[in-house]
Amino acid sequence: MARQRRRASRSWQAVRRLEAVLAAARGRGRDHFDRRDPERGPRPRLLDLQRHGRLFDSLAALDYEYLLSLDFAAGPDTLRLLLPQSVLGRAQNGHGFWRDEAGQPLIFRDATFDRVLAALASLDPGLGAAAVRRERNLRLQRLQNWLLREMFTPEMLLDDDGEPPLGIELLRGRRVDTRGFLRGLIMAGWMDDLAQRRACMSFYRRTFTGQPLEIGGGQTFVVRSDLLAAVGIVDPGAAVFAPEDIARLVELGIIATEDRTYERPEHEQVYFRLRAGEGVCDDLALIFIGARHGEDAFLGAFVMDAVDTYDKFLWTFAPGGVDGKLAQLLQERWRERYGEPLVSGEEVLEVIRLGAKLNDPPCLLSSSHRRFLQTEQGSKVPTLVNHWRFVAGKPIYEIELGYQRFPASKFYNIAYNRLQHMNIKAMPAAFYGRPRR
Numbered sequence: 543m544a545r546q547r548r549r550a551s552r553s554w555q556a557v558r559r560l561e562a563v564l565a566a567a568r569g570r571g572r573d574h575f576d577r578r579d580p581e582r583g584p585r586p587r588l589l590d591l592q593r594h595g596r597l598f599d600s601l602a603a604l605d606y607e608y609l610l611s612l613d614f615a616a617g618p619d620t621l622r623l624l625l626p627q628s629v630l631g632r633a634q635n636g637h638g639f640w641r642d643e644a645g646q647p648l649i650f651r652d653a654t655f656d657r658v659l660a661a662l663a664s665l666d667p668g669l670g671a672a673a674v675r676r677e678r679n680l681r682l683q684r685l686q687n688w689l690l691r692e693m694f695t696p697e698m699l700l701d702d703d704g705e706p707p708l709g710i711e712l713l714r715g716r717r718v719d720t721r722g723f724l725r726g727l728i729m730a731g732w733m734d735d736l737a738q739r740r741a742c743m744s745f746y747r748r749t750f751t752g753q754p755l756e757i758g759g760g761q762t763f764v765v766r767s768d769l770l771a772a773v774g775i776v777d778p779g780a781a782v783f784a785p786e787d788i789a790r791l792v793e794l795g796i797i798a799t800e801d802r803t804y805e806r807p808e809h810e811q812v813y814f815r816l817r818a819g820e821g822v823c824d825d826l827a828l829i830f831i832g833a834r835h836g837e838d839a840f841l842g843a844f845v846m847d848a849v850d851t852y853d854k855f856l857w858t859f860a861p862g863g864v865d866g867k868l869a870q871l872l873q874e875r876w877r878e879r880y881g882e883p884l885v886s887g888e889e890v891l892e893v894i895r896l897g898a899k900l901n902d903p904p905c906l907l908s909s910s911h912r913r914f915l916q917t918e919q920g921s922k923v924p925t926l927v928n929h930w931r932f933v934a935g936k937p938i939y940e941i942e943l944g945y946q947r948f949p950a951s952k953f954y955n956i957a958y959n960r961l962q963h964m965n966i967k968a969m970p971a972a973f974y975g976r977p978r979r
Contacts, residue, residue, distance in 0.1 A: 602661035620709030726842025731869025758819030788879035820899035827897035851911035
């Protein structure tokens, strides 16, 4: 019986692989398998790597190859650094190809980034954990060096020795107003900061319709990997840690606080939830920054969103995270030169207020970096470009957004309503093939 199940599973995987290849051949971006099906039926099965390692390896390879067949505004060298992170998220949530022969979602809660890379080594020997993590470090350091070198020029070509920032092809050859671009970087770099979110809740207090404004969040700490495992903390992002809990972990030497560079495998970066609730919708935050501060700031915010993605899996790191530290560094360098900040505190709070998922109307969407780069089914442009077309009042494509497959018609209506609450001039979404409402 077990042998029959394995044969059936292999047969199902072969069929799915063929279907994915044919879908890609019919047209780029036809991501029928790149979704979270709300009506998938069976309850998920929880599996573990120790007992189901071979199945994990095969599904990881299948999922990765499928994602590679989709249409992204990034080249192969960039996708090699990003897509394993998407495979990890899908494995942990039972999305995409992580299902059995009957379509039941398969969830590997103990999946890790390095374990995904180990599974993909059969496809690409260059996908070793150390190599991928170190390359992600190099990209962030290269971006910082380029920004510090160019930040006082009036206009900036988004080109660093022949390459666009972080390999994002839709930025290639673009010129931006340097000040506007840097302002977008800083605003996005601080919108995930819990202290800023607390300040936002204290300053505004209410949603657009008068309900208490609630925003969740946390902080990424550098931890001793072995000690964290020894005390049995598996997923610090799943429960809320009180200040005294964090203080105790610091006292035990589990959380490292010295402001220096740490390295794997002895140390790791881990996200701890410190306040319950939903966070900020990156899509809405980017749209607000574009509508309030212009396209160059919109692009800067998008680059910082990419920084936040790369920052999650590095070989060397320091407490505080790269995005917040980079935002602080740019702000300080600008103040040293001109005697004033690039971005005011109130401007950061505005971004958080409009982007808060539980403001009104509520919006539980938040696209990942790879989703912003992806041309979704039904579109001819990446999702980021679709967002800018909405800000600019141009026709947009009716797509589904994020892993939630959030309908574009619903999302852009939320964006329009929130911009109206902030007294920002905007037009209702106009979709190709449909009259504007």
